Amino acid sequence: MTRTSRIALLLLATLTGAAILVPWLARHDPLAIDDVLRARLVGPLSTDEAGRFHLLGTDRFGRDLFVRMMLAGRLSLAIGVGGSLMAGILGVAVGATAGWWRGVFDRVAMAAADAMLAIPRLILLLLCAALWRPGTTTVVVVLAATGWMGVARLVRAEVMGARGQAWVDAAHAIGDPPWRVLARHVLPNAIGPAIVATTLGVGNAILLESGLAFLGLGVQPPQPSWGNMIAGGRDLIVTAPWVAVAPGITLILTVLAYTLLGDAWRDRLAGETSTTLRDRA
């Protein structure tokens, strides 16, 4: 393992651990608003009038930013990982089916992939967010539905490349049924690029999720998400910059860690993957 991927993994482990533990250990409900006037907009590393210490300060309703940010981290990480994992699985399924059996399914699936890739992903997300009710479930489903195309193309190409190989013929010759040849022999060889693309997709998904939340089309307040926390600090950016800066930096660190991890895994696993610049928020 390279030094970069070790640092990235450490960062992610710390973030995930903190996201799980901090809101659980917090003595104060991060969603509750009580004494707004006395606790609002307390600066980082200072104590409010009630004598409570705030590591990163408080927002305009007097809620502790650090605890809220970690609570938001739970959701952002879960949505990012869940959404890309679902997209990855969908992509592998579609790509493998299309590349192995070809035929009508292949044509329809690839046409759909081409059409969806022609619409910038954010626009596609906005369209879906406009048509369905905004919320956590919608975001995960839509992230999966708009993120499978890249993986599907990669896996399809790998599977089609494997079809003519001698070891595939050998697997057929010993009497394995086609689905078994696909699942046992072809897919394990084709899965590397899909894993890399999915890992790189997590950072992307987190950025898109935060973008939708920032626009008010994703995770809805009072449930915190990094995106809607930044939106909450938007008009305070001059008077109380920490409200928007802290979740922004956490978001950058998280996406950075997934990008570094994906890069490191690409060098190890994939050899050569088709490089796509991500469609970002």
Add this chain to the structure above:
Amino acid sequence: MSHLQPVRTLVRRGATALGLIWLVMTLTFALLHAAPGDAADLLVAPDASPEAASRLRSDLGLDRPLPIQYGRWLANLLQGDLGESFQRREPVRRILAEALPISLWLGMASLTLTFLVGVTVGAIQATQHNRWPDRLLTGLTTTIYAAPSYWLALTGIAFFTYGLSRLGAPGWMRIPAFGLTSPASDATGLAVVPDLLRHSLLPVAVLAAIGAAGIARYARSSVLDLLHQDWVRTARAKGLAPRRVIGRHVLANALPPLVVLLMLALPGVVAGSVFIEMIFAWPGMGRAMLGAIAARDYPVVMGATVAYASVVVLANAASDLLLDAADPRRRE
């Protein structure tokens, strides 16, 4: 190869692009009809009277079977009829036509800067491979690439409007952060240009910074690949200055992959422009689409989606043609 080859390529690329736009339209139609509720509920203005609503339904053909609706919708689209906005009671086409030039200006300016800065930074990194300038720039580009555009825009605004004056910078250094032109300005025609450019500085810079960070990552590796080619060694061996080797020989050969990169960066710039337009209050397509989503103005949302996709598809077709022209090996 016959002399008709270029024409045939052109026709094939054009047909592919049209096919893709048709697929996008079909997908948009399918999404609209897959959404919960009747498509009629979505397309008929919420405040319409029952008679007006049912008239609109039959006008729009929403009481017809789905395949017929699809055919009519497609036929209208092909004639450039995108329907009418609920909110503004104007043809969607006119709304988008007003917004498109603003988004195109933002996109083209950012994309140009993205390309220039990204390629330059990537080339510098490749020549300084694994030395401190390379490491520093790698850290910088990877970090900027991980930052959300709206956050960069917000912090940029805070710094350039408030931060600079706190630091005692003179007033002219403060960059305007909102709108296309100053509200007080009564300039018309070409006199608007200086004001427009000043207002464009921050939005274009933020969008280009992210794009350039992405492009630099790939430009670095493609220039690195090229640096190890035999003909680079030849160019060096015949005594060319390093700058000339990079500038004339390596970059010229790196160009086709870079055109591909530029096209890959395009959807990102489009997506980023939605946030930038929102934050800097530019009345472009992104802002029109966001406003329409908030007002549940579906014809505008659908129209904007098709317009965005068409821009991307056409740009891709243009880059394919460019690559065909630049690289004879691509022609079949």
